Amino acid sequence: MRYREGFDRHVPMEPGKVYEVTLGPLATANVFGTGHRLRIEISSSNFPRYDRNLNTGGNNYDETEWRVANNVVHHSAEHPSRIVLPALDR
Secondary structure (H helix, E strand, O other): OOOOOOOOOOOOOOOOOOOOOOOOOOOOOOOOOOOOOOOOOOOOOOOOOOOOOOOOOOOOOOOOOOOOOOOOOOOOOOOOOOOOOOOOOO
């Protein structure tokens, strides 16, 4: 989230504030057959695919202390959430 406005600048989040996030496709393709299910996981990091995230807002490469992150997906009338998956007919 610190790079949500571009990778050229670091913009910290404010505690208690709700942010809208749009993520692009993260995989090229998946096939879901009859009876398959989809699980969505929300995380502060995708280690080891990407660098670790110690949730301090500091430099992840030389931080020595960690903070627990409480990730929340809001799903109310005021803050609706959705998952949009493109689909192709086979």
